[in-house]
Amino acid sequence: MAKKVSVFWFRRDLRLEDNVGFRKALEGEHPVLPIFIFDKEILDELPKDDARVSFIFETLQQMRGLLQEKYGADLALFHGTPQAVWENLFENYEIQEVYTNHDYEPYAKQRDEQIEALLNKKRCLFHTFKDQVIFEKSEVVKDDGSPYVVYTPYKNKWKERFNASLLEAHKTAPLFSNLLDEKELPQVSLEEMGFKKSSITVPEYNASPSLISNYEDTRNFPAKENGTSRLGPHLRFGTVSVRQLMKKAIAEKNEVFWNELIWREFFMQILWHFPHTAQRSFRPKYDRIAWRNSETEFEKWKKGETGYALVDAGMRELNATGYMHNRVRMLVASFLCKHLLIDWRWGEAYFAKKLLDYDMSANVGNWQWAAGSGVDAAPYFRIFNPMTQVDKFDKQRAYINKWVPDLQELTYPQKMVDHKMARERCLKIYKEAVA
Missing domain, CATH: 3.40.50.620 (HUPs)
Known part of the structure; x- marks a missing residue:
């Protein structure tokens, strides 16, 4: 029986x-x-x-x-x-x-x-x-019950609603004697599923007190080896409890690290309330943009062969490791949407394929932010300059030298598009669509 x-x-x-x-x-x-x-x-x-x-x-x-x-x-x-x-x-x-x-x-x-x-x-x-979150669905909404679509007021209400009891651990080990006592449970292997072990490994995360307390000083510089926590995949697959991380952020009194965890919940509730944003722009008029969508240019972007060193470094890091520094993600996304006028959905799908920490809500949210089409988005006329970004965030070129060792070689590609021309073209196309 x-x-x-x-x-x-x-x-x-x-x-x-x-x-x-x-x-x-x-x-x-x-x-x-x-x-x-x-x-x-x-x-x-x-x-x-x-x-x-x-x-x-x-x-x-x-x-x-x-x-x-x-x-x-x-x-x-x-x-x-x-x-x-x-x-x-x-x-x-x-x-x-x-x-x-x-x-x-x-x-x-x-x-x-x-x-x-x-x-x-x-x-x-x-x-x-x-x-997997502290607050979900409609737990943090405006007084009239509608969802927040701007981060700062969402964050403020989140913190207003927060209390330390929400971080109590749900201890399970004392109850493990209640597990089914059956030795031969069904198993599968990678091979049986048609997969093989990847050469890319997910790194351990770092949520040490020193990383958290120095977070705002280190997180913007991609050359810093241990400047970020690498928590993304661990939060995505739940190998770490969000309650434990929130506790650490609060213990170290680090608002910036805490706010990053709240950003994650902001994007999750956006996708919950507006599931159409996975495929369509949150601001419908942005779906009128006349994207150029050049397959050839998209391939160059994917391979890190745009001729812009920081963009190329980011894409090469992504292809080799499944990771890209968050500051560089903003630049490569802006470059694809604004300089090349390629639909943000193309970039979102490529990141979905490559990122170890791929999470639909954050990926869609950040790509729509870069394209100007999402909630709390960067205005369309904000276009990152891929050259001045180097001086701001990789002044010594350490990150670029690591991922673009061929920068000084004759084989390194010429800039695929002139920044000034691309900027003006983008402003014209966007203005026609959203005016």
Whole structure:
């Protein structure tokens, strides 16, 4: 006879400790079967050596190792569509309740609605919880209930609503005895899913007191090796609790680091309230821009062959490591949209393919900011000068020398577009569209 169980479904919360939904599942009355689904709907679109898939797989193996070694338990891994995996689970277990944490992206919302409908048919309860943010959905809105579309007032209301009790850890380890005592749970390998281990690895994050306390002094300079936290992928996949990071930011009394974490929540609630922004401009008139969309120029931008050293350094760093310094991201995005008049969606899709820390809400939000088409956007007439940006943020050329060693070679490309001409052309095209 099938065992009566609860299931906890890991998604963007790949950690065993301080995990809200996991804690709630372990407090329930049935043994808990923890699972992760490598979703074919997502994986089929990715390159077969995708570093993020390798990272997820290796993180899950570490979690399994800890569960096996300390608690005699395990974590089941599946590969398929969520619908098919859940149908299969019901054939093997008498599932009473399913627990998971909220996921806010458009695909995730649609997926969860479908799975909830399936669970309802099976008379199985579906419980979801807030875990990857401090405030979600409509928890921080204007007094009239409408969403904020400008960051600063959102941040101010966020801080007004905040209290330290929101950062209490959700301890799970004391309850691990409630995990399903079954040794042979289903597993998959990278190879079985058609993937191979990537040559790019996700670096450890740095949230040390010294990094946080010096954050505003170091974060704008791409040549500084340890000037940024590298937290992006770890927040994206939930290998670290946002509550723990907020605690650190507050303990170090660092407003800048704290504000960066709030920016993340700002963009997430924007995507929640305005899901169309994943595909269309937040400001509709910006969809009237007559983009040039030159495939040839896009290829040069992608390869880091624009002839502008800081732009090229950023793109080469991205291609080699899956990372690009945030200050440089602003420049390369502005260059694509404003200098080359290439649709921001092209750049957003390329970043989505390459960035280890790709998160749809932040990626879409930042690209629309650069294009001038989003919430709280840079005005369209703000066009970064790729030469003066070097003097401001890489004065010694250390970052450029690292990623563009051919700068002084005859083979290094000429500037693909004249800055003054491109600026004037951009202003004309934008003005015609948005006037």
